[in-house]
Amino acid sequence: xLRPVVGTSFFRGAVLSVALAGLLAxxxxxxxxxxxxxxxxxxxVAVQAVMPADVPAVFEFVGQTAGSREVEVRARVGGxxxxxxxxEGGLVRQGQSLYTLDAxxxxxxxxxxxxxxxxxxxxxxQATRVLNRYKPLLEGKAVSQGDYDEAASAEQVARADLKGxxxxxxxxxxxxxxxxxxxxxxxxVGRSLPSEGTLVAGPETLLTTVTQTDPVKVRFGIADTxxxxxxxxxxxxxxxxxxxxxxEVEVKLADGSxxxxxxxxLFADARVSTTxxxxxxxxxxxxxxxxxxxxxxxxVRLLGGVxxxxxxxxxxxxxxxxxxxxxxxxxxxxxxxxxxxVGEQQGDLWVITQGLKAxxxxxxxxxxxxxxxxxxxxxPASAPAAASK
Numbered sequence: 001x002l003r004p005v006v007g008t009s010f011f012r013g014a015v016l017s018v019a020l021a022g023l024l025a026x027x028x029x030x031x032x033x034x035x036x037x038x039x040x041x042x043x044x045v046a047v048q049a050v051m052p053a054d055v056p057a058v059f060e061f062v063g064q065t066a067g068s069r070e071v072e073v074r075a076r077v078g079g080x081x082x083x084x085x086x087x088e089g090g091l092v093r094q095g096q097s098l099y100t101l102d103a104x105x106x107x108x109x110x111x112x113x114x115x116x117x118x119x120x121x122x123x124x125x126q127a128t129r130v131l132n133r134y135k136p137l138l139e140g141k142a143v144s145q146g147d148y149d150e151a152a153s154a155e156q157v158a159r160a161d162l163k164g165x166x167x168x169x170x171x172x173x174x175x176x177x178x179x180x181x182x183x184x185x186x187x188x189v190g191r192s193l194p195s196e197g198t199l200v201a202g203p204e205t206l207l208t209t210v211t212q213t214d215p216v217k218v219r220f221g222i223a224d225t226x227x228x229x230x231x232x233x234x235x236x237x238x239x240x241x242x243x244x245x246x247x248e249v250e251v252k253l254a255d256g257s258x259x260x261x262x263x264x265x266l267f268a269d270a271r272v273s274t275t276x277x278x279x280x281x282x283x284x285x286x287x288x289x290x291x292x293x294x295x296x297x298x299x300v301r302l303l304g305g306v307x308x309x310x311x312x313x314x315x316x317x318x319x320x321x322x323x324x325x326x327x328x329x330x331x332x333x334x335x336x337x338x339x340x341x342v343g344e345q346q347g348d349l350w351v352i353t354q355g356l357k358a359x360x361x362x363x364x365x366x367x368x369x370x371x372x373x374x375x376x377x378x379x380p381a382s383a384p385a386a387a388s389k
Contacts, residue, residue: 042333042375042376043366043374043376043377044376045335045363045365045376045378046363046366046380047330047361047362047363047379048317048362048364050357050361052310052311052357053309054306054308054309054310055307055310056303056305056346057239057241057305057307057343057351058302059222059344060252060301061222061281062220062297063220063251063283063297064296065216065217065293065294066218066219066294066295068213068217069185069211070210070211070212071184073099073183073184073206073208073210074205075101075202075205076178078200079101079103079105079199081099081101081198081199082100082197083099083100084098085098086192087189088189088192089189089191091188091189092183092186092188093183094182094185095183097182098182098189099180099207100180101178101181102179103179106172110169110172110175113169113171114169116169117162120162123162124155124159124161126158127155127158127159130151130155131154134148134151183210184210185210185212186210187212187213188210188211188213190210191208192208214288215284215285216285217284218298218300219280219281219282221279222268222279222281224277238309239305245268247265247302248262248264248304249263249264249300249301250262250300250303251300252301253296254296254297254298259292262285262303263283263284263285264283265281266282267281269281307343311352312351313356313362314364315345317364318342319367323339324339325340326355328362328372330361330378333377334376335363335370335372335373335376340354340355340356341354361378363376
């Protein structure tokens with residue numbers, strides 16, 4: 001019987017055909033859905049148009065303050081220190097008494113010197129009288145030439161003895177004056193090293209120091225690489241320094257505040273330090289209120305330079321890659337990485353010395369959501385709809 005066999009085969013073929021048609025239909029729906037979804041929309045980014053202009057060139061370094069003059073105070077004579085006449089850390093005036101030494105030995109020496117002067121004056125007077133008597137006697141040949149010469153020599157010796165006695169008296173008077181140790185300059189006096197009652201061994205003993213704090217000096221180092229970069233930028237026309245490098249100096253304190261008074265650059269050494277690899281420089285800053293203290297660490301900013309035709313972009317737009325710093329610019333609706341050379345950082349802006357030209361659209365916001373070649377939708381950075389990072 002052939003009918004059952006034929007019917008079974010036909011049924012199985014029909015089922016298989018229906019299943020295959022359903023599978024193909026399912027695949028067609030998935031392809032259609034993908035075509036309907038399409039590519040994701042371009043990322044919205046905020047851009048800043050490059051506008052070259054002359055911008056100030058500000059160079060910043062770490063420095064340390066120092067007194068404009070720092071003088072060691074030493075006694076010129078030795079003796080017992082009987083009194084200190086100042087408050088440690090206070091202000092003193094030039095000529096003000098700082099220490100008093102025991103002057104009794106010096107007074108005794110002065111008394112002896114004055115007595116020696118009196119004796120020498122008396123001897124000189126006697127020798128002069130004798131010589132004056134011998135002059136007419138010599139003319140009348142009443143005395144010999146030898147006697148007269150002896151009288152003249154005695155008068156000269158007495159005159160010399162008087163000068164010696166007077167010199168010893170002046171020395172004794174100086175010793176008494178030196179028993180009063182005075183401030184050599186006006187400024188802030190430091191800690192007293194010897195205490196009252198100490199035997200001071202003259203100039204060998206350091207008593208204290210006086211530091212002039214108005215104006216103050218600020219010492220800092222300029223890296224040799226910075227100096228070379230300046231020369232290269234000046235040669236390429238990317239930097240102008242003030243005439244004679246007469247920089248104005250601004251000081252920033254440790255808390256980030258800016259000191260109210262500006263100073264001036266005094267000098268920059270012609271040599272590079274072999275220990276630090278920097279060029280030593282020094283600035284002078286007015287300090288009438290004593291706000292800056294010697295030894296204080298500050299940041300020194302040199303003002304007065306100009307970068308002609310330079311570009312400044314937001315610091316957040318400048319990224320670091322394996323080949324150095326770069327920014328993203330919009331080219332043909334896509335993000336393109338552009339290597340750049342940066343100058344100094346001014347607040348939240350970087351000065352770009354190479355790599356950008358007028359009209360470039362620099363991406364300043366949204367840089368963390370894109371990569372090279374990513375499609376972007378640019379909006380001005382100042383617009384409210386600017387994208388976030």
